[in-house]
Amino acid sequence: MNREQTIKSFIMAILTAMLVVGCSDDPPPGLTPSFGFSSIAFVQRAHERNAGSLLNLSSPSPGASLLLLEPAAPGGKLTRLVDLADGSIDGLDVSPDGKTLVFGVRIGMYDRYHIVEMDLDKIGDGSGCLQDDGDLGDQCRRLTFGPFDDTNPHYLPGGSIAFTRVSPDGPVDFQGRGRSKVLMAVQADGSDIRRLDYGPGHVFGPRMFPDGSLNLVNWTKKHGKATFMTMSIDPTQYHGASIITSEIGQQGLPLGISRDELNRTFASCVAPVGTFSAGTICQQNQDGVFKGVVPGLPTGASCSPEGRVKDAIPIGENKFLVSYAKVEGGCVGVLDDDKGMTPDFGIAVLDARTAKRWPVYNNPDYDEVQAVAIMAHELLDRDVDFPQRPELGCDRNTMRIEGLVGKEAISNGAVGIRVLQGLSAALAPFAMTLGGSDVGAFCAGQDGTETVAPIMADGSFSVNLPSHVPLQIELIDNYGASVMRDPIWRGGPQCSERRCSACHSNDGSGAGFDNSLAARAEPFDLAGQLEQQRDFDFRRDIQPILSRSCAVSGCHDAETASGIYVDLSGNPRGLDLHDEPSGITSVAYSNLLFVDSIRDSHGRVVQTMRPYVVPGRARDSRLIQKLGVPCRYSCNGAPTWAPWGFDQEHHHPDDKAEFHGELTDEERWLLLDWVEAGAPFHGRGAKP
């Protein structure tokens, strides 16, 4: 073979390879009616630079547009829906009926991101959504307000919208890098804003499955290590209602998890570092592991000469609407970027099976990202069942929970149902971080007095509860202490009903609620107004009791407590319950709540004493065990004093009568209720 033939063969090989993985001039499949979308909307912004890390949490460059391309093909009509010289857009979704867009937008460089919804039927020529006086035009409405960065909105069943939020006063993330990016939801009219996830991590790429669950990646701490997890969240519930579906490593982070028409689970798999948050399309296998499926496009951060994709959305028949970039002679990675070889992302349709690609739109001066396919209305009117809000047509402002309590709970002494209503950080500043994670106020009836719903003789119950608020249900004993507590904060829209069988038990005894005693009676009302719910504030409710009966001379005042006994290092020790500020709480509160350690002369811990108060667990709290609790509910035949107390005969501080420190039954119950409510330091409305 001569030199000319060699070169010819080499060129042919390269051309063949390009044909296998390269572009196509065929009409994009998005144009065909079988894919059912008439147009696409996407975000156009300046080329991303040195996007070294998905986790860097920095802001994109200023300047962005929201564009509509109709039809979704090269040469389609381009309409500029929003144009921002200084601001930015982060996150875009289209409603299931294709009539509205929702996106996260900040108008100026030093503004905050807010969620805005736009009516596509009213866009006209696209002008006027953002007006000079700061107002929004008729076709747009803002759903979130305040000094938050709200991005990545996504429609949920019933028309509500999930999004991610970073708040300047929100939880600090588990690594201390900044504030956590948390998952929120808001109704379409901007009401009922609430948090869906739980913990000090960050959430990325929430997407809804056809079953209504939200699926996302959560980056948080597990077993002491930073871990990425895929997570499935029931958006009708409140924080805690999530299932970890898999733990994933640093390679191939599945963002934007979606299901296709065959119920297969796909995502854009990106490496968290070094790839402009782009990677390949991967599919979840039976073991829950995401594996790359596009020939020539690797997962992870290794070089990808054939380019990378991000923001992939399945559109059927193995095709995906993607944002795609390729750098000639490069990898679409940070090493190229540092050499000035910045990738140019454009919108394309990609066949994941063959890597065949149909460019849809690209302006080489900008990146086009976050495309969504807008379904043709005529198809939707026929085929799509757009979920209705359940509360429409309902005249009841409550939700109902009913069911049968399992034998296990009954044998542990459960006689009633008490419901804790979660207090947000706005209602109870710092409460969530000081007194344990489950802090709230007890639900009460319309008259503000009833706090416990009875469990019927057959174990059945039926309770009306406030709608649209996080609720935690606990089964309590004759003394008011929780026997079992639902680990999940639940909730629901008005008029919704939830039923459990053999709640908190696997004994299978719960069949037949319809024939139960509770089913034949009126539901017990625990749906009083927020102001009537019983909340707790340590300084307002608890400290006065401690000051009168405990922190007295000779007992738990500062002076006496320091001389009660001598620990191993020779230091006098005792339980000091006096009311002096200590850090951000008080001496009494910190002495009751925090772990006490005894150290030897070398400073080594030789004994750790569990706290006097375990938030949410009165039965395990030494304070309540020592004081003892008299019977309170359904007392016929029950022991007069709680059998789980320290001493059935002698109840502290009555056993120290010389100090006149007696407690009334009501005060003992109040102390127990405070513990069960999460032992908060701050009550509702208290200033931190």
Add this chain to the structure above:
Amino acid sequence: MMFFRARFLVMTLLAIILCSFRVSAQDVLNGDPVNFLDQDRYGPGTLIAAMEILASDYSTEATEPLRALLAHPDEDVARMAAWLLRSRGDYANSVSAAAEQLANQDNSIEVRSNAALSLGVLRSAAGMAPLITALNGDPAYLVRLRAAEAIGKLHRIGGAQALSSALAGDESHSVRTACARALASAPDVDPSSLLLALSDSESGVRRESAWSLGRIKALDAVGNLVGVLQNDPDCQVRSAAAWALGEIGDPIAKQALDAAKNGSCAVAAQAAAIAAMKFH
């Protein structure tokens, strides 16, 4: 013919092998990440990638090179370096290094502003004095802006007075906006400076001041915020006032919020409607 097909396949294979070799040579950061912390040799993307690897597998040899990145002209690099050093407890030396870069007027504006940013990320009380000096006297607005943001991030007593002064008198509205934002995080904040800023000529400053008054739940601000809700020419500022009134929760504001629901600004009307729900 068979010969040509075989030769074609061999050449295809060769091309792929050659391509793979080139690929592996360019793989991302193979080797010790500390070797990639040299800002004279590597760009921001590489530096950040190296630091992300160090975040999960730290080497003490990285400490010195990281301190050199505290005032890197790229803010993402500076922020990441400061966070890594803080997470390793390297406060004193890191604050000294960043403060020195911040005070040196021979440095570029980017270097000085990112040194200020790093002092905020380091969260050390020792950073307060150099930041206040920069807020009061640096000629570049970007440096003063970053200094204000950093003072807010310190969450410590001692910064509110400097922030209040700059909020009242700095010539740059971006700096004044940053001061209004940072004051909500200052434990010794005096709401009166934020109240005055509700009359600032720039809408961004007024909006941020209203938000901050809501964040600190300034009861004394209700009357002023009601005035802003009713009269401010900018709809975004009015909506911020509505949000703040909802946060403060004083029932006195309910009537004004109800009235604003029918106002001419759609965005303020929506904010007022949502804020008014908190009083039900």
